[in-house]
Amino acid sequence: MKDFKNINFELIDINVNSTPDLYINRATITFSKKVLEDMNYPANVQYCISPENRVFAIRACKSNESKPVPFSKPRAEQINTLSTGNKNLVEPIKAMLPEKCKPDQRYKVTGYFDADSRTMFFDMDEVVEDTFRQIKAQ
Numbered sequence: 001m002k003d004f005k006n007i008n009f010e011l012i013d014i015n016v017n018s019t020p021d022l023y024i025n026r027a028t029i030t031f032s033k034k035v036l037e038d039m040n041y042p043a044n045v046q047y048c049i050s051p052e053n054r055v056f057a058i059r060a061c062k063s064n065e066s067k068p069v070p071f072s073k074p075r076a077e078q079i080n081t082l083s084t085g086n087k088n089l090v091e092p093i094k095a096m097l098p099e100k101c102k103p104d105q106r107y108k109v110t111g112y113f114d115a116d117s118r119t120m121f122f123d124m125d126e127v128v129e130d131t132f133r134q135i136k137a138q
Helices: 031-039 087-095
Strands: 021-024 027-029 043-052 055-061 080-083 106-110 112-114 121-122 128-130
Touching: 021 031, 027 031, 027 043, 027 087, 043 087, 106 121
Parallel strands: none
Antiparallel strands: 021 027, 021 106, 027 080, 043 055, 055 121, 106 128, 112 121
């Protein structure tokens, strides 16, 4: 039998995804909590897009910079993921999806965070199909 008293355990944080993911749903975009955590819960961001490179990015910014968008609550208050149904954001992102993507499916793209520029990059060429969570019948 092992001596459990002498084992150094790591805590598992079940409230944060292991990867910073962007979910593209039928009518919404959802950022995983890991996106918020990696970016240090920015109050404002700038949404950036490069259609020719098929890259979407979110950059943390101050409220007085060009085109700021309110984003996250402070860490202690941001309990859930963050979703938006703003068509001005959803439609350009969906337009960058590869042709193989079906409009009625859910897709996931894992982000890459650059700490120096405080920017999370999402390469739409790396999109994968993701299943919706099934709601169990009661």
